[in-house]
Amino acid sequence: MHSSAPDVTPPARTTLSGLVGNTPLLRVCEPLSPAGRGFWAKLEGFNPGGIKDRPGLHMVERARARGDLEPGARIIESTSGTLGLGLALAGMVHGHPVTLVTDPGLEPSMTRLLTAYGAQVDVVSEPHPTGGWQQARRDRVTELLGHHPGSWCPDQYNNPDNTTAYTPLALELATELGHIDVLVCSVGTGGHSAGVSRVLRQLYPELKVVGVDTVGSTIFGQPARPRLMRGLGSSIYPRNVAYEQFSEVHWVAPGEAVWTCRQLASSHYATGGWSVGAVALVAGWLARTLPPQTRIAAVFPDGPQRYLGTVYDDDYCAAHGLLDAPPAPEPDTIGRLDEKEVTRWTRCAAVVDPLTLTRAEVPA
DSSP states (O other): OOOOOOOOOOOGGGSSGGGSSOOOEEEEOTTTSOTTOOEEEEEGGGSSSOTTHHHHHHHHHHHHHHTSSOTTOOEEEEOSSHHHHHHHHHHHHHTOOEEEEEOTTSOHHHHHHHHHTTOEEEEOOSOBTTTHHHHHHHHHHHHHHHHSTTOBOOOTTTOHHHHHTTHHHHHHHHHHHSOOSEEEEEOSSSHHHHHHHHHHHHHOTTOEEEEEEETTOTTTTOOOOOOSOOSSOOSSOOTTOOGGGOSEEEEEOHHHHHHHHHHHHHHHSOOOSHHHHHHHHHHHHHHHHSOTTOOEEEEEOOOSGGGTTTTTOHHHHHHTTOSSOOOOSSOEEESSTTSSOOOSSEEESOOOOGGGOOGGGSOO
16 A cells, blocks of 8 residues: 655755756866866856846845735836846746837847747837937836836846845855855846845955946946947946946957857857857956966856857858957956947956046046
């Protein structure tokens, strides 16, 4: 006679939200840096939807706990893709319909995937005259919030929960590596760079934090320009960016990111999109130039799948002039964030909030 099976609570990773976190760590060396001088890459693409599964779930759970998001209420947010996946997951876990506002630059494959996950995708048709696509998307979010009484917007650009969502990621890195000297992060909304660096700096007060942005982004005081790379950069000034945490910032151009992505793919079987290429380029340079024992951690926000029609498509890259040459071995250096407009890989070690920059500060 068989006894009935005991009533055992299933392990966390058998639930939807349990699929998020505890992502792998990979040592990256040649060809980006010599053997023995590599960096550690945190592969956030192993989350179901990428790194922003973490804030998608966390922002929704905190809003529900505060009563800001009522049961069954609609979630409405602007996204260039990855946070949309995280919010679609959170909506599924907690029973909320989700509307995602994006722009024509979103890859068709991503639109299809978001729709398959149950989200409504709303595409704006014209950029804002000064705030670009980002501001146009945010204006549309405001409009839709008015159409859906009781709906809620996470406001990822300014929501402190977007930052605290990354505490587990920081603790995973600390547990796995034991000590970290340098952290390299891409910067878009500012969430993961701020959240991870604040926790790690409490553990390692001498931590150096290196931000990675795209050319044409305003985040670190450059003029706004049309941008090919998605997932990093901004045409507005997100208030989650923790400027005081950064030791330096690097701007990377699309062709430089493409070259690095493809080098990673062919050498490590682990790569991703624009942000991954830009971060790996900078982390590889740091590994080449800092003392050999320096422990460098780099966050890779996603995997390569959504970029098969861009970063990994020869026709697309050739049409945009992205296969012309490998990056220079060293970045240009400028002494001030707005010293000149950068068009290729460039670094600046004097990071301040660009809204505090005034022309009066320019030395005579």
